Amino acid sequence: MIYKANFKNYLFVLLAISIFLSCNQSQKTEVIIQGNIVNPMGNIVQLVGPGEMEDGTLSLNFQRETNIDENGNFIDTLNLKSSGYFFFIHGRERTQLFLEPGNKLTINLDSRKFDESITFSGDGSENNTYLKKRFLYQENNGVDVIELSKLESKEYLNQIDSLKQWELNFLKENQNISDNFLNIEKKNSHYKFLQALERYPLYHEFYAKKEAVYDVSFMSPLNSIDYTNQDDYILFPDFKNLVMSYYQNIFNKSDNLKEDLRKLNLSKSTIIKRDLVNQGIYLLSAGNEKNKDLYETLIDLAKEFESTGIDSLTISKLTNKFNVLSSLEKGMKSPVFNNYENFNGERTSLSDLKGKYVYIDVWATWCGPCIREIPSLKLIEKKYENKNIHFVSISIDERNRPRYNYEAWRKMIVEKDLGGIQLFADNAFNSNFTKAYGIDSIPRFLLIDQDGNIVSGNAPRPSDSKLVELFDSLGI
Incomplete structure (x- = not known):
């Protein structure tokens, strides 16, 4: 495998959408999963993995929950038309399973040593023991994808x-x-x-x-x-x-x-x-x-x-x-924001910025791709310092969210020494300005001209060399 970082989560993200390969209609469709958990974390086990059921319907969000009794035992019976991948989940741990119609699989484990202690027996145990062995090897011997990608x-x-x-x-x-x-x-x-x-x-x-x-x-x-x-x-x-x-x-x-x-x-x-x-x-x-x-x-x-x-x-x-x-074509009047809170404690509207181009970064403290653009944005801001352009960052963090919130926004501005005009949107993703631009994913970058007209509703990111080409073509 070519992924090193948390191989288990990698498998979960990639295999959560896997479903079943067709097999002979005459096969038994019943699958029994049973077992015992020592030191259980709660009283539930989950089975997750989209699949085609016996009636022919396709469930892309197949999920089952089974109760664990007071002795740590569980048992579940399901009907599968064909074989494929699942994940067996308990607490915050998970392991990959491969199930085939007719399997009667027993799973035993200690939740305190989930990966190392898990064992399989019964029909289908060989396939799942293989998956466990491969996972443990790859988790301990993974290849660094960053260094691999640097190779010629x-x-x-x-x-x-x-x-x-x-x-x-x-x-x-x-x-x-x-x-x-x-x-x-x-x-x-x-x-x-x-x-x-x-x-x-x-x-x-x-x-x-x-x-x-x-x-x-x-x-x-x-x-x-x-x-x-x-x-x-x-x-x-x-x-x-x-x-x-x-x-x-x-x-x-x-x-x-x-x-x-x-x-x-x-x-x-x-x-x-x-x-x-x-x-x-x-x-x-x-x-x-x-x-x-x-x-x-x-x-x-x-x-x-x-x-x-x-x-x-x-x-x-x-x-x-x-x-x-359709009402936001290039050259049309841009939607506006009014009286957004500025980091300096004042209020800023788009109309306050007329007379210069305005490059807007719509972002949030919880957005990894947004944060990765910060170093590039700083370089762009420095390159065009005192030029005919304002750099505006609008946070769409929710004000009272438990973790990523108004206070997190103010803290990140200080910690990362963010420049430009730092604003806090009035209603996160549901702000009128955000909705008017049809923004449903971030980061999103906008460019507005000196008169408040749209230049681009999806401008190049700071890390994209095309942004400098765009600025220079406009004489900024």
């Missing part, structure tokens, strides 16, 4: 290929696992390798601070991917990431969205379409010249959706946002 392309390719071969050899050493599980794990290792290839340019540029250089053969293994393969999309988290990255790249760069998405549109991959529509909502932004094409493309992808329930809400949200943003 040839050495990087050698390293990720070695990691893939290690996984396959480790798998081969465990001969008692089921054939079904063996085949799934082999494919899983291949998709991990492909995802490592795909993300190399981005990760290398971020960690090595320079553009990645590689020949055309480096990415050639990606050419054989079928990005409409819904079965693999559902089962393999790394494949899901590859698919989402592929289509988001099309959304960002395509000059003909309908043509570039034709194959997907003609496919039966409804779940992929649904996820893309949900993600596409966040690509709509004020002043984006592609909004109309993007909206029409997303609506086209959604034509197979249900007319009620969550699908209906998604389409409604998409349409509402498009309608809001």
